[in-house]
Amino acid sequence: MTDVSVLLVDDQELVRSGLRRILRRKDGFAIVGECADGDEVPAAVARHQPDVVVMDLRMKRVGGVEAIRILRTAAGPPALALTTFDDDELLSGALRAGASGFVLKDSPAEELIRAVHAVARGEAYLDSAVTARVLSGYRRAPGAPSDDAADRLTARELDVLQLIGSGATNGEIADRLVISEVTVKSHIGRIFTKLDVRDRAAAIVYAYDHGVVAPK
Known part of the structure; x- marks a missing residue:
């Protein structure tokens, strides 16, 4: 089976280092590139052609929500949002922008592995720890599907x-x-x-x- 190629996007080197230790080749991953901010993503995607982008949402120049929106507009690879427990509004914004799911930074390594594999298969992954709260923000947004x-x-x-x-x-x-x-x-x-x-x-x-x- 071919490894899932992953682009890591986070403005903290320590976080990216931790992600590299989790998403290892023995678990079916290949880290093909890294970005320290959202404005670096389009060029990195064009250069590395990753299967999945693991995207932090809070970055200094271009945040993850906008970077995900740009990826979707350009028909880029699926993005998995990665953030902290108190970012419900950002997570609902990431879903509206086109994220294929989200997982919390303090989740167990096994959950991140499952999430990236799911997104690589064209599926979605919503962290059950915050799904209900995130959806409360999503449903308040305009453009939700009609009730009928x-x-x-x-x-x-x-x-x-x-x-x-x-x-x-x-x-x-x-x-x-x-x-x-x-x-x-x-x-x-x-x-x-x-x-x-x-x-x-x-x-x-x-x-x-x-x-x-x-x-x-």
Whole structure:
């Protein structure tokens, strides 16, 4: 299996050093580059072509939210937001900007490893420790999906959305519903279209925000 190539973005060398020690080759990662601020990200992405960008949100010149927005506009690689426990508003802003998920800096190493692998697979990862609080900020933002959008989903699509919201992978959804992964991907594509959401992270937000799945 090919290693997941990762670009680290954090203005603290100590943090980047810690991330390097966690995201090791033996766990399937290759650190291909590092940035000390958000304004360095576009050039680093163009140079290194990473599979995932692990992005701090608080930086001096260009913050992580704006850097993630630029990545999304340029159809860049998925970004995993990395921040501290009290950054709920920043995390909800990161989701709106297009982050594929978020994980806290004080999370166990195993959780960061799971999160980066999930994002590399095209999935989403929302740290359950703060999901409910972050979504309270997200739902206050303009442009949230309408409350009746779920009425347009079939029963099977609702099943898939519930499992997405619970953090299940495509393989786990396929096993649970006894369908193929190709069928799961087809359901997910239709869910995105019907709910007018752009990605899996936004679908998870929708699932929590509209009671399809309850925060733990």
